[in-house]
Amino acid sequence: MSSGIMKRRPLKAADDKVHDFLTTGIGRVKALIRGSVKGFAKEHRPRSKNGRTAKAIFAEAQSPTDEDGNEIMIQVKKLSKIYGRRPEEALALLREGKDKGEVQSMTSNNVGLYDVSFDIRKGEMFVLMGLSGSGKSTLERCMNRLIEPTSGQVFIDGLDFTSLNDEDLRIARREKMSMVFQNFGLLPHRNVKDNVAYGLEIQGIPESERLERAVASIELVGLAGYGDRMPSDLSGGMKQRVGLARALATDPDILFMDEAFSALDPLIRGDMQDELIRIQSELGKTVIFVTHDLDEALKLGDRIALMKDGRIVQIGTAEEILQNPADEYVDRFVKEVDRSKILTANLFMRKPKNILYETQGPRTALRMMDNCDRDDMLVIDGEKRLIGMARSDGILRAMNAGDRDISGIVSDVPSVRPDTPMSEVVQIMVTTDFPIPVADDDGILLGMISPSAAAETLRNGGGE
Template identity: 50%
Template sequence: MADPLIQVENLYKLFGNNPDKHMSLVHEGKSKDEILAATGHTLGLKNINLSINPGEIFVIMGLSGSGKSTLIRHFNRLIDPTEGVIKVEGTDVMQLNPKELEQFRRHKMSMVFQRFGLLPHKTVVENVAYGLRIQGVDKSESLSRARQWLETVGLAGYEEQYPAQLSGGQQQRVGLARALCTDAEILLMDEAFSALDPLIRSEMQDQLVQLQEKLHKTIIFITHDLDEALRLGDRIAILKDGEIVQQGEPEEILLHPATDYVEAFVHDVNRARALTVETVMKDPAYRITADTIADALSQMKGFGRDYGYLVNESGYQGVVKAERLEQAYQDNKDAKLDAALYEDVEPVDPHAVLETVIPNTLDADYPLPVVDEDGQLTGQLTRGTLAEVLGETHKPVEQQKDESRTPAA
C-alpha cells in the first residue's frame, strides 16, 4: 500500500491571545467550556491524528462548532496550529518559509468554498483560469485549459457569462472547475455543496464521484451531512468539540458506531441506500467444483446443503440444486454439469446498493451469489444479513445468522 500523502500528528489549536500559556489545561483534559471560562481561550482542535492516502476522498464531518472547517484550513496553513505536525509527502508544512508556502498553496492544493468565491467582475472562463494566471501561465494557455475544464463540468457555452448570470449550482461548477484547472494534487472542499438546493446538491455529488473516477485526486471534503459523507467518502472522520470521536470506512461507522454521539448521527440513516452488497456479504461457503453430477451431489452432502455455487477455472458458472441434480442422476450420474442444470438466478454485483437488491434477495430460496466484474464468485447475500443490517440493531455482520435453507435430508 502506498504511503499516506498527508499525515497529521498530535495537532492542537487553541484560539486566543496567549494560547501557549494555557495549553497545559488542554493536556490536563479540561473541557472546551472549562478552558473558555477559565482563560477566555477557545479550544478549536485537540490531539488530531490523521493519515490521508493518495487518491482517496477523505470526509471530515461534524456539527457546527465541531472544528471541521478549522481543521481543513490547517492543511494549507490558512490557520497555523498551536501544537502539532502536518506533513504532505513527508514535508513538514510548518517548516515552509513564506516563499515556499506561497508555491505550496499555488501548486499543491486547491480549495472549493461553500459560497463559491468567484470574482464577480470576471467572466466564467476568466474565473476558471484565475489560478493558472497566478501560477504564471500565459493568458492563451490558461484560457484554453479553462475552457476544457468548463466542458468537463458541463458548462460549455457559458464561458463569457458572469457569475451573477448563473444559478447557484452553475456557480459551484465554476468553482470546482477553477480548483481542478490548476492541476493541484490535493483538493480541499469546505462545505462545498451545502449552499445548494437538495436536487442540485445531489447532482454535484454525482459529478464529483464521476470526476474522481477519472482524476483520482486526493480530496478532503468537509460536511455536516452524514448522508453526503457516506455517499462520497472512502473514509470518514467525525469531529466533536475539536476531537475525532471515530474514523473509518463508511460501513464501519454506520454498522459499528464507537460512541453514543456517533450512534445518534447514524440512527436515522437509510442503510439500504448507504450500504453496498460488498460491505455486508458473507464468504461463499458452498462452492461446487465438480465436473459431473455424481461428484457435485457428493460435494453438497459434504457441506450439508441442498444447493451450491458452481465454479471452475473460468469463474462463477451458476447455482445448482440437489433436487434437479438428483433427477439428472437417474439418467446419467456421470454426465457433465452444463447450463441446462443451472437455476435461473441473477448474480448480484458487489457494488450494488442494497436497496436495489432487496426484492431479489427476499424472493430467492437461498443466498444470492455475488459475482464481480471479472466473473469471480466473491460472496453471498442472505435474507438474514439484510434483516440484521437494515434493522435497528448494530450487531456485527460477522455474527449475523445464516438464513440459508435447511439442509436436505
C-alpha cells in the first residue's frame, strides 16, 4: 500500500508542475492576445442614449446656501420611508403622534424613517449615528435612492433628486456620487485595478484612461503595487482601501459610506479613519458616513446626526452633542459609550482579608492587627455589611474602658461601588491613607482597592 502511494507521489508532483507551468504560460499568452486585440479595437464611449451628462442634469439647478453663507450640497426635506402594504395609513398615524411601535402593532407596517429634514454642507463630513434599526442606513440609501423613499424629497445641489427618471438617476449616480460598503462589496472575479475602475467602466470611459485613473486612485489610498491582486488575496483593511479607491476613482462630489469601517478590527479601523480624514482634507468631498460607533462619529464627524426609531434626535458638532445632549436618549447613548470605556473599581479590587467583626472583643482585634502588622482594619457585621473602620488607638481606648466589643469605636470610612470609575477612586485615595472598601448597593463588602492598584491605573493614564 505504501509503495503505491510512493509511486503516485512523483507523478502527482510532476502533474502539479505541468499545471503551474501551463497556468502561468496560458495566462501570459491570453494577456498578450488581449493586449494586441485592444490595440485594434477602439472602444466607443456609450454615454447615454441622449448624451446627457450629470453636468447637464444639474446645470439648471442652483445650489442653495445656508444662513452662514456655506454652500449646501444635500437637502433632505420631510423624508419618510414606510415598509409594508399600506404606507399612507402608517403615515397618517405617525402624523397623529403615534410612535414606531404603535404603528407597527396597528398596521403591521414598519417605520424606516419619519419626517427627517436636514442640510449637509459642501465639503462636510456628516455622520449619521444610531443603534441598529434606528434608520441610519435606510436614510443613507434613500439619499442615493438605493431605497425609494415613501414621501419627502432629497435635493442635491439644489436639484430634486427624488424626481429624476431612471436614466437621469443612473447618470447622476455615475458622476455625482459613489458609495463604500460595510462588507467591501468587491467583485470577486475582478482584480483590484478592474474593481477600482468599475465606476469608470460603467461610464464608458476607454480602457487605457480608466486604468490610468484607477491606478492613481489606488495610489491615493496607499495600495500602490496591488493592482493585479485578486480581492481574495487581501486583508480586510486592504479590501476596504480598494472599496474607497473605487468610490474615489470616478471623482464624485458625494461619498456615501455605510458602516464602512465597522467590519474591521479596532487597530485597522483607527488607521482607516486617519486615512479618510487625510483624503478628505486633500480632496474636500462631501461625505455621509453611517456608523453605530460613537467614538468613530466623534472622531470623523464635522457634524453628527443622532438617530432613533427612524427620526433624528439631535444634530450638532461632537462638542455640542457631548456638552448638551438634546434628550435622555442622547444622554444615555453618550454615557453608555463613556462608561464602557472607563475602568471601574471592580476590575481592581481584591478580596478583603484581615477584617474584623463588630462583635469581636478589643483584645482579639488588637491581636489580629498585631499579626498582620497593621494599625487599621475594616469592620463588618454578621451579614458582611460594611460598618466602618477600626484603628489601633481606638481599640486601646475600648480596652481601657472595658468594652465587650469594638462596635463603639468604629469610625466611618469612604466606600465606593463596583462600577465607580477608577478616576474617582483615585481622587478618594489621595485624601486617605488606607485601602478603599468596595461595597454593593446593600452595603455588603465585596473587596478593597489598595494604593498600589490605584497607582497602576494612574500609570496607565488614569482610566481615561
